[in-house]
Amino acid sequence: MTPIRESSADIDRAAAAWAARVDRGPLSDEDQAALETWAAQDPRRAGAYAKALAVSAHLDRARGLGADFSPSAHPAARAADRRRLLATGGLLAAASVVGAVGYGALGLRGRVTTSKGDIRRAPLSDGSAVTLNTDTAIRAAFDGKLRRVDLLRGEALFDVAKDRARPFVVVAGDVRVRAVGTSFTVRAHADGQVGVVVREGVVEVWRGARGQPVRLTAEHVLQVAAAGPLTPAAVGSAAVDRALAWRQGQIDLDGLTLGQAAEEFARYSDRRIVIADPAVARLKMTGLFSASDPDGFAKAAALSLGLKATPQADGVRLDRG
DSSP states (O other): OOOOOOOHHHHHHHHHHHHHHHHTSOOOHHHHHHHHHHHHTOHHHHHHHHHHHHHHTTTOOGGGGOTTOOGGGOHHHHHSOHHHHHTTTHHHHHHHHHHHHHHHHHHOTTEEEOOTTOOEEEEOTTSOEEEEOTTOEEEEEEOSSOEEEEEEEEEEEEEOOOOTTSOEEEEETTEEEEESSOEEEEEEOTTSOEEEEEEESEEEEEETTTOOOEEEETTEEEEEOSSSOOOOEEOOHHHHHHHTGGGGTEEEOTTOBHHHHHHHHHHHOSSEEEOOOHHHHTOBOOSEEETTOHHHHHHHHHHHHTEEEEEETTEEEEEEO
16 A cells, blocks of 8 residues: 655644744653654655744844854754755755754753844743843743743843743842733843833732732833832833834833933944033933944934034944034
8 A cells, every 4th residue: 555645734734843842942852852753754844844943933043042053963954864855955955044043942941142232032941932132141940830030131021921830930130020921021230220011911029039029010110229119100002112112123212311322222232322521421312213223323313412423433422513
């Protein structure tokens, strides 16, 4: 009897199922062996699996995988017969590229980072997802009772899967943010303060191991200093959207001085906005600006405020006109 050839749709469905399992966390040794066996049995499977990984990790940046990543070390790529894959020509090249992106989900092992100017979305093992802003590092440690993520530096958006038996807690220095199923950002500022913005649901925020929690509902923000009361502020959906504009590569400068704006741009680019005059640094300019274009912002500020923008080798200088 002639065996029934597996259809492309069946392969795509199986590949998507494997990619979903990978998104939930590292595979066990048994599952990894099963994945390798599955990929080796048909040259179409490795390509379908690589494409499924790319879809599930479409917001990841390739450089977020680190300089030591080697696409040739991918277990599924090793399992597939090289001669059969070469026969597929362009498919092999495409699978190698998207497989490199998807492999980040396999190799995170609890820690995710971004470099300056990079934004990255990554799955967590419980079905939650985290989007990291520029120059950010987190470390996840989940067990049967608690889902803990340490924000080591930077800023991240957490879209939390509901699991009432295991609270989701973000730790940033001495500050704790607890949620069950919600969407919120946490930012560790250079001065030690921690900012929290709640997009959906409810979170609780407190200091230290025995602090008194303060509840924040959707469209509320909280700035936590080393001491003093924790006082949430209602800001509305438009302000929340502006606070999350970094996901589209923009900076919201509403309420910031030019000096503070220069510090914000320095988070995303090595090109500096230099302001020597304190009076100029105290001027304000509102609006959304491209995070990757500090020169463009400086020119816009010069035009709006009657200043002079002077290009320099490593950035631009703002002075009185």
